[in-house]
Amino acid sequence: MQFDNNEPIYLQIADHLCHLIIAGHYGDGDRIPSVRDLAIELEVNPNTVVRSYAHLLEQGVVENQRGIGYFAAKDASETIKTLKRDSFYKEELPALVKTMRALDITVQELVESIGAYHETV
Amino acid sequence: MQFDNNEPIYLQIADHLCHLIIAGHYGDGDRIPSVRDLAIELEVNPNTVVRSYAHLLEQGVVENQRGIGYFAAKDASETIKTLKRDSFYKEELPALVKTMRALDITVQELVESIGAYHETV
Amino acid sequence: MQFDNNEPIYLQIADHLCHLIIAGHYGDGDRIPSVRDLAIELEVNPNTVVRSYAHLLEQGVVENQRGIGYFAAKDASETIKTLKRDSFYKEELPALVKTMRALDITVQELVESIGAYHETV
Amino acid sequence: MQFDNNEPIYLQIADHLCHLIIAGHYGDGDRIPSVRDLAIELEVNPNTVVRSYAHLLEQGVVENQRGIGYFAAKDASETIKTLKRDSFYKEELPALVKTMRALDITVQELVESIGAYHETV
C-alpha cells in the first residue's frame, strides 16, 4: 500500500479498512487482521495500526475482544456510510458550493464536468 | 474572523484575502493591509500573516515593495480564479466523484442537495 | 453469557460462579462443572476457565480433587460473602464516597436513586 | 504525582486535570500546561500526556489551538460532571445495587456506613 504524505498514515489505514468493509470484504462480525499482522503487511509500525484501530473503535466501526482481536462491528458498513454522508453534507458540500460561487461555476457546468470526468476514468 | 482548526490559519487568511480581491474589495495594484495591522485585526501572530503573504506572493497574487507594503498584483483576480479553477478540476472534482461513488450518491441527488443548500444560506 | 470487555473474562466467570453458590445453586461440596464443559457452555477458551477456577481456589471458595473435578468448598457461601464484604467496605465504599463528593451527590439523592433503580429492575 | 499501577497513567492524568478544572484551578478557556511541560512535571513521557489530552479533547473537556496549546473548553466543568454523572448512574449504581443484594446489605446499613466513613476521613 502506498501512503499519501499529506494525510496521517493511521487515518489512511482506517479509511482503507472502511473501504474494505463497504466493499464486503469484511462482513458484520468478521475478524479483521491483528495489529501485528497488518503492521507487517503494510510495513508500518504496530503503534500506527493500533492508532487506526483505536480510531475505528471510537467511531463504532469495529469492536474488540480482549486477547482475541478486532472485529467488524454490527452494521459496520451502514455506520461508515452514515459517518461519511454526514461529513459530506456538512463539510464537503458547503465547501463545494463556496468554490462554485467564487468561480462562477453553475450547477450545469458541474454536472457536465462530472460526466466528462466519469469518461476519463 | 473565525478559524477552522483543521486548516492552517495562514492558508485561511490567504484564502480570505483572495475572496476580498475577487469580490473587488482590492483592485489591481491596491495596497493591502500591512502585516502588523492585519495581525492585530485578526488577533493572530504576525508571523502567520507573513506566511500568508509569502504564499500569495509565490502564487503571483500579490506583489511587494520593500519598506512600503504589499499590493494586489495586476490581474490578481484572474490569477486567483485560474489557480482555483485548476485546483478545482484537478483535485476537488476527482475527490467529489470518488466520494459520490463510495456513498452511492447520484448526480441528481447532488444537484438537489446543492439546491437545498442554496436556500439555507 | 455476555461479557463486559472492561473486566477480565476469568474474573467475570469467577464472579458468576460465586453468585450461583450464594444463590444456593451449588451447595457445600457440590461438584461444579468441569473446565471443559464450562468452557464449551460459555464459548470461552478453556484456559480462561482454568484461570477462573485457580482464582476461586486461591480464595478458598472451591477445592479440587485431582482427576475428579472441582467442588464448592465447605462454607463457600460464607467465605464469598466475607470476601465481598471486605472488598465492599475497603474499596467500593471509599470509591463511592469519593465519587459522591466530586459530583455533589448527597446521601439522600443516592438513596432515592437506589430506590428508583430498584423499580426499573 | 504518584500513579496507581492498576489504571493507565494517561487516564490518571486526564482524571487529575478534570479534578483541577472542577476545583476551579482552570476556568473556561484557560490554557492548560503544554504537553512537554506537563510531561516534565509529571516525569512522564510526552506521548503519554499527548494521549491524555487527546482523550480529553475527544470528550469535549478541552480544546486546542494549532501551535498555541490546549485550553479548558467552555463549560468544561459542567461537561465533566455530566460525563461522570452518567457513568455513575449507568455503571457504578447498578454495580452497587448488585453488590448490596448479593451481600444482603440494606439501604439503611449503607447510609450508616457512609456516615461512619465520613467521620474517619
Added chain:
DNA sequence: GTGGTCTAGACCACG
C-alpha cells in the same frame, strides 16, 4: 497468540 500501555527519540508543520 492478542491487544494495551509506556518509554525514548525523532521529524514535521505551524504560530
Added chain:
DNA sequence: GTGGTCTAGACCACC
C-alpha cells in the same frame, strides 16, 4: 515555542 505523527522496542495482562 506548540501540537501531531511516526518509528523502535519493551513489558504487561489476558485468551
